[in-house]
Amino acid sequence: MNDIKKAIDALKVLSSVSLSWFGTAATEEQRNVLENDINSLDLAIEALQEKSERENPKALTLEQLREREGKPVYVVYFSSSCSIKKPSEWLVLKLCNPTVDYPFVVFEGERLNAMYYCRGWIAYDHEPKEGERNE
Secondary structure, three states: OOHHHHHHHHHHHHHHHHHHHHOOOOOHHHHHHHHHHHHHHHHHHHHHHHHHHHHOOOOOOHHHHHOOOOOEEEEEEOOOOOOOOOOEEEEEEEEEOOOOOOOEEEEOOEEEEHHHEOOOEEEEOOOOOOOOOOO
């Protein structure tokens, strides 16, 4: 388990403990302090989770890719038949609804065959570190 995961787990325990104390707080001031603590812990957990996702991105599934229409994704090519330009690039997703009649995922300036997803190309929310790509 890496340090970020350990920190997230520890903050979740603290948040849970603070939440359990919230119901037993005797005064409004104590409840306000605990509420602020819980909100701060939740923000820290969210920030660490986002950092972890950026540092250790997982490849998107086609379903997750569909949810990112209109947004940039980082595309990595494994096969020279998928791209003659470069091994990876940021592309804005235009359409991800592949069918038998039209098996393509459409980006600005690029159209990739969905049948080669995870075999010839793959997409991420964040650029993966070298050597950590799901190739």
